[in-house]
Amino acid sequence: MNFKNFPMVPRVVFGRGSFDQLEEIITSKRTSTSSPFIFLVDDVFKGSPLEKRIPLYHNDKVIFINSDVEPKTSQVDALRDSIKEEFDALPSGVIGIGGGTLMDLAKAVAIMLNNPGSSEDYQGWDLLKNPALYHVGIPTISGTGAEVSRTTVLTGPEKKLGINSDHTPFDQVVLDPDLCTGVPLNQWFYTGMDCYIHCIESLTGTYLNAFSQSYGEKSLDLCNEVFFNGSLSEDESRDKLMMASWHGGMSIAYSQVGVAHAMSYGLSYLLGTRHGVGNCIVFDHLEEFYPEGVKQFKKMVDKYEVEIPKGLCANLTDDDFDTMISVSMGMVPLWENALGKDWKQVITPQKLRGMYEKM
Template identity: 70%
Template structure:
């Protein structure tokens, strides 16, 4: 048996207001005054001086505002890398991503592509990255995706939606400041939080489950219950606990895998551009067959927080469009093995997936 030797985030700071330490943390990593830090910041913070005035820009550092309206694309990574290379003579000292899962995934991918030749699409898959990424820091401003801790960066490419899964993907440093999540709209808070909850359900019910992933998954699951079911927390406690749930949920899949909801939501996202969190919710709502208890509780949480999921996404799709989504979903073999076992191809037929998609 050959056990996987996984990297983890080597340094992490947690605490309300810890974002103020970013400058002190990154300054020893500056190679020289010509080698800039590049800050990739979610453009929802444009004009929000409460956050932007605290970004420690010096010398010829560059701040790039990036829209998270769409899921991150390989072409977007390539454009950012080119823009950075053309704007600076020296290779950057580091990449700092400040935002949700989309921005964090872009930061990880850009850090990799600055040291690995070619296009981002060439690295979609498992362990294709050969050279270590440049120093990169993640600062999540919303909790749930686990992007701050995972060894993947999920990208939509020209012909598939698949992560750059590698030992060089994880951040070198993460700053977990729950205060940064204070202005997240309620729907988004729910969808992204449910991404974490679904990570737990898929990990804890999967064939890859082991004591490592179980210990993290159970903790994240328990925190999700406190936040979304029991609901007797102050807003600050809820923010703190959801940030830790996200971290533990991300860790629980580091040594196992996700499952049916993620595989199928990749299909939705690839064809329709559905955002990851809401896509997971739309799919998970119909997965009683695979996760009966998890789906039952999800429906209760949805009702409790008065969340109405979009309906009829797949109503007017052609057979060709269904086939595109099904192809993307079926390409994620490790997810299906985790969800249903090694003989998954006998159980997960194209017709079965089409029937599920037609309900959405």
Template identity: 70%
Template structure:
């Protein structure tokens, strides 16, 4: 679990004070990985206090994070500084937060990041790392995984050393998020809850967090009788609780299939989840029905036909990626999941998208 968290409007202003005691020496910088949408945004950037050899790196989030990108960032940081950094601070959405977690791990572990895709493969603790989400829904700020697209698969570095040491939850930072992105990322949270609450791994811990996150999603995306500030606060808490729910259980069919889309087509995670979930009535009938209602309420048009021109070998690639996520399938369908999740079944679902 994340050991320290601060919540509140304006809490981003506490960042410098929070990290100051963690500086190892004047040659050990803090590395800020920041979504490049904030490039030139003085409202946010002016509040980052760089000192000594600190480095601010703007990163495009047009594509999902890749293992090669992690390795390039680690090499860049090592070659640019005398000492190992004091810490890594990620400021952005799920892509930036996942990159920050992965970079902090790879600064202390040898080899390439692709070798750590999987469960509990990391042996050495990461350097100090801080997460500051600027959009809510992914749960990346609280999860023990960092989802990366590698040369052979899309799979997270899932370990006890992955979670942030400190998270700053400032709902003010989520203002100005485009409506479609707000919806897709919020639905990532909602789908987390549906998959967790309907999974075979469900326990009292994950259920308590999942139920709260689910209720908050309904308040936000169905009821909607709140001010913009209240909606921002609620979605940030829904994201946190949804992430906590899957930390002690697991996601399911939608995420497994979405990883296949992401690996082959580069489909952004939140969009991919929505594309997949729209066709999963067989597995989550009540959840999908409410999702369709939310989609109609907010006038969201889910992309259609993205798999219509794919060849057989491309379907096979997506199916291989999806079936490789065995814990997700076991959570969704139980220990005998292979009897239901056949290659034919997955092909038929992908063909609808």
């Protein structure tokens, strides 16, 4: 048997206020005074106190990114090209500050600054020719697990699929729960539910093993504390959800996600649906596959009075449905984890269409 030789993030700092250690952390990684650090930062922080805390020296550059749209291969290539055009020397590293979109962009840009061609050439598993540049992830919302994963999910011209490789994980992660202060309720819920859904899919999947189970069970316990235990303070809630995200990411890294993610990719590719809310839209209809998980999910939706969008697929054409179905059925490892090697006996294009029509 060939076991997974999984790369973990080698260095991580956790704690409120730990963002202020960033200067100390990255200084030794500067390759020269002419090799900048590139900070990719969610544009919600433009003009905020956080912007003023970013440790800039020499010719370091901050690039603000609008995260309303999930990362595209064309966006990654354009960022890579503009950085190479502006600077004579290769950057010392790339630092992502934001949610899952910024985490994935930072990983992808660090990869493409040291690899030829287009990022769409590397959508798949273990296709990279060279290591990524030094890269740091600093999440400002918890749930996606992107800070710990070996993938960077990108929408390309033909598919939505990650660059999955041993070179993708961050070299350093800074987990500062204070950075998650002030996240809007809906966004907090959708992203937190991404973590919860990771756990359900991992813990009920055919790829489950003791390694992924230990992380998944801890993450699920933390999710339940955050979303059901009314006795947590806001600080405790932020701390625990940040740890849930980390453990949930570790769980799926050594197993896989399942039906909700496979179908969410189809929604996202066709309609641009954001990842967290897309998973919620799909998971709301998956009692057939995850009866207990969906029952608990619906209780959480009611508790926080969060609206799960409906009617997304009401006016789609046959071609639209075919596109979503094709993208979704292309996520073979996810379906295998959910339903086993014979998953195609359960999931047919007709079955998927009927499921999408409810959403």
